[in-house]
Amino acid sequence: MDFGSINPALLIASIMISATPILLAAIGEMVVEKAGVLNLGVEGMMITGAVVGFAVAVTLTSPGFGFVAAAFAGAALSLVFALLTQFLLSNQVATGLGLTLAGLGLSSLIGKPYEGMKSPPMPKLDIPVLSDLPIVGRMLFSHDAMVYVSLLLVVAVWAFLKYTRAGLILRAVGESHDSAHALGYKVIPIRIAAILFGGACAGMGGAYLSLVRVPQWTEGMTAGAGWIALAIVVFASWRAGRVAVGAYLFGGVTVLQLNLQAAGANVPVSLLSASPYIITILVLVIISARGVHGAPASLGRSFHATH
């Protein structure tokens, strides 16, 4: 066994790249679920973001615009979900699954002309002083902007839900939409706003795959990342910090086990291969073992004012 060939700085850098798409999608979905809506269309919104982000980034040779476009594309797709579930009161599970199918089909249609193209490189941030630190600089402070955006987003979501009035209202809507409605809060518009936020985050997560992590467009390239994000939200018991832990654990163990295989570690490969799932679930279950960790009480239930 020779781990000398694993460079910790490069390893951490790869872990951050691997975790970011799932983190973006999961933090968005967490807000949606906090508002009492279960949107199973994360995979569909991610892949739509991946293809639209890629197409725009290639056309305008600007990854930045790519991410903005991906956010809009994800939000646009989630708007369909919002209209169907909030106004027409369709079943959220079925609509979400439909959204995934629609997103996969739509993306392969949009993506046809972009197969085999290369994405413009995403500039790495060069933070004065910090990026120049030995080892740590390379490890933590010289990534592309989206890595930091995703982490700031986690902090912002946490602070929003915990300390702001608007966050409290959003949680109230998710816990008991009838009570929130009785208090005069507009349940439907609040939920739609949350759904759009979730869609935008999933779209950006998808674009991170096609613009940074892979980087190219391939049909079906999310390959289940959206479902992982959904699972992480549940195992993280709807807490922003734990979502971040879950996403980094999953991304981290995925990359770590690949590196261990590359370095020739003497561990059964099938075990290494399953380790991202096992370790992420174990850790999140253990840290969720104490305290309140139930789902938002109104999760997945349709709301209609006359009821």
Place this chain on the structure above:
Amino acid sequence: MKRRTLLASAALALSLGTGAFAQDPEVTAGFIYIGPPGDGGWTYEHDQARQKMEAHFDGRVKTIYQENVPESADAERAITQMALSGADIIFTTSFGYMDPTLAVAEKFPNVKFEHATGYKRADNVSTYSARFYEGRAIQGHIAGSMTKTNKIGYIASVPIPEVIRGINSAYIHAKKVNPDVEFSIIWLYTWFDPAKEADAARALIENGADVVLQHTDSTAPQAAAKEAGNVITFGQASDMAEYAPMPRVSSIIDDWAPYYIDRVQAVLDGTWESTDTWDGIGAGMVGIGDITDAVPEDVKAEALELKDKIASGEYHPFTGPINKQDGSVWLAEGETAPDGDLLGMNFYVEGLTAEVPN
């Protein structure tokens, strides 16, 4: 009432629509794909061959396909559905469809089945595969000649004989030209997951590999290698020419079209019977993509010579002396590997350091 009228007119339009063609298709050929046709690799080539076959028969054959079918119980459902929807011959194009294909074939004795890369047959189930290991020998030769770090990364998919054969073949031929060469092998347990494939390529490159071979279906490792710079790769299953001349310096191309045309013709003629086909470079089922100028002239010449010798049957990539990993003799001097050994290959050859996952 209104809805019924609508349905009736739709049905009428449909029958008129098909009637407008020169003739009704006589045979329906179905395809089950492991990934999307847009993967740029394995499924892409099967789909290209499907289209060529359909064009060849010019209206006499209709093709249908289902993509992204997992190698699980889901496969049996998908194949059954295809048989129920009237397919006369069904090509199931991944190793993991082996048992599902046989199970469905038993229920539909009048439907012909063709399973790619498997080894179980029945009266209405044929198998077909290509001798990809012949192409791997050429890759190994180029990889061993060109590596500067003497570390070659290999992205493996699922531990089945076909993949292990490829690793062994590439290793033997890399070792022949470069005795110091080492292989790092990563198993992904999937055929298609671009993000994971890119991560694996990066992990190999970060661990010092400057050649990355892949046995997964997407072009993601090529993109990761391009980003890294001085790394060479090979197109897998498809030419992947968009990454030439660097990182992609050559490729293994699967050409299924002649086989598909042949087999569907047999169904049309009523002469179809269960067969076992395993063709290589000689028969044209395995193609070697253009070797780019990134490869030194002499290495390129040697590689082409090797290709010609394999094609003519003068040289077999598994020619003794070859020992198994544990040091026991597999092939004596001058002995070539029997097909049976190759089809069931579950061991590494001597020199590879990792263990075969079970």
